[in-house]
Amino acid sequence: ARPKVGYFYVGQEVMPLLTDELYQExxxxxMVPPLLIPQTTMIDEAVTQLFMHDVGSLYVTDEQSGxxxxxxxxxxxxxxxxxxxxxxxxxxxxxxxxxxxxxxxEETSVLHAxxxxxxxxxxxxxxxxxxxxxxxxxxTKSIIMRYFIEAGLHxxx
Amino acid sequence: ARPKVGYFYVGQEVMPLLTDELYQExxxxxMVPPLLIPQTTMIDEAVTQLFMHDVGSLYVTDEQSGxxxxxxxxxxxxxxxxxxxxxxxxxxxxxxxxxxxxxxxEETSVLHAxxxxxxxxxxxxxxxxxxxxxxxxxxTKSIIMRYFIEAGLHxxx
Numbered sequence: 274a275r276p277k278v279g280y281f282y283v284g285q286e287v288m289p290l291l292t293d294e295l296y297q298e299x300x301x302x303x304m305v306p307p308l309l310i311p312q313t314t315m316i317d318e319a320v321t322q323l324f325m326h327d328v329g330s331l332y333v334t335d336e337q338s339g340x341x342x343x344x345x346x347x348x349x350x351x352x353x354x355x356x357x358x359x360x361x362x363x364x365x366x367x368x369x370x371x372x373x374x375x376x377x378x379e380e381t382s383v384l385h386a387x388x389x390x391x392x393x394x395x396x397x398x399x400x401x402x403x404x405x406x407x408x409x410x411x412x413t414k415s416i417i418m419r420y421f422i423e424a425g426l427h428x429x430x
Numbered sequence: 431a432r433p434k435v436g437y438f439y440v441g442q443e444v445m446p447l448l449t450d451e452l453y454q455e456x457x458x459x460x461m462v463p464p465l466l467i468p469q470t471t472m473i474d475e476a477v478t479q480l481f482m483h484d485v486g487s488l489y490v491t492d493e494q495s496g497x498x499x500x501x502x503x504x505x506x507x508x509x510x511x512x513x514x515x516x517x518x519x520x521x522x523x524x525x526x527x528x529x530x531x532x533x534x535x536e537e538t539s540v541l542h543a544x545x546x547x548x549x550x551x552x553x554x555x556x557x558x559x560x561x562x563x564x565x566x567x568x569x570t571k572s573i574i575m576r577y578f579i580e581a582g583l584h585x586x587x
Contacts, residue, residue: 296582320511346503353510354477387579396572414575415553421578422544425453 301379304410309334312365330397339406342368376401458536461567466491469522487554499525533558
């Protein structure tokens with residue numbers, strides 16, 4: 274309920290205003306389409322997909338885009354160095370599974386999504402619909418960093 | 431040369447002020463100690479080091495901490511899926527080599543470091559001394575994201 278234009282005493286008031294404007298942007302505005310694969314995908318095929326689409330994580334879903342698991346670059350690296358045969362081992366064997374996955378929603382602020390990425394030490398969060406399970410997007414550390422940097426560049430020009 | 435405390439017309443002046451204060455923080459204030467390995471390190475040992483220290487990249491240096499190469503999680507994943515024997519292949523065979531590495535310095539602003547991370551599509555930048563070659567730190571997308579999120583949280587409380 275703070276007015277967006279007016280005179281403020283900068284020492285105390287600028288930072289709360291900044292928080293309102295910059296940090297309240299929603300995940301829905303920043304999220305990107307996720308790469309979804311079935312849990313029968315073999316590990317080496319998942320790695321190929323990761324490179325083909327140049328992404329850092331894959332989401333494993335059922336046929337209704339319901340979230341089953343998450344695969345990060347780190348999970349795949351651990352698997353490729355450890356697994357005897359990546360061509361015949363499905364991702365179901367190595368993925369992080371629900372309910373051990375931190376998700377977020379479209380309405381969440383960038384501030385809270387960033388806080389969650391830090392707290393859970395993950396590179397991305399699946400964005401789920403109100404049913405809590407259907408994957409509709411992805412938000413990452415890279416996207417959030419780019420958002421803040423672009424806001425800074427925009428205001429320099 | 432903008433005063434840091436005073437009255438400003440918010441509609442036009444807040445964002446430049448924000449740029450000054452938040453975006454001018456230097457890489458020197460945010461960088462972390464890098465993990466340095468010699469180029470004779472075998473790939474599987476490099477992967478182990480990556481997990482042991484829970485980092486996303488390794489810098490390959492000579493005995494004087496002079497930068498020779500960079501290894502990202504992505505480089506290591508590509509190598510482990512492709513290389514026949516990761517136990518006998520040194521990282522020198524797979525690393526990104528100087529002069530194809532983007533570096534930064536302690537005096538660089540977080541805004542410019544972030545811009546460079548985006549432009550070169552890398553997860554981290556080695557911070558080098560004034561000689562342009564001695565590695566003194568590391569700055570990453572994660573560190574920059576955390577910096578902006580923590581600034582937001584700090585100013586909420």
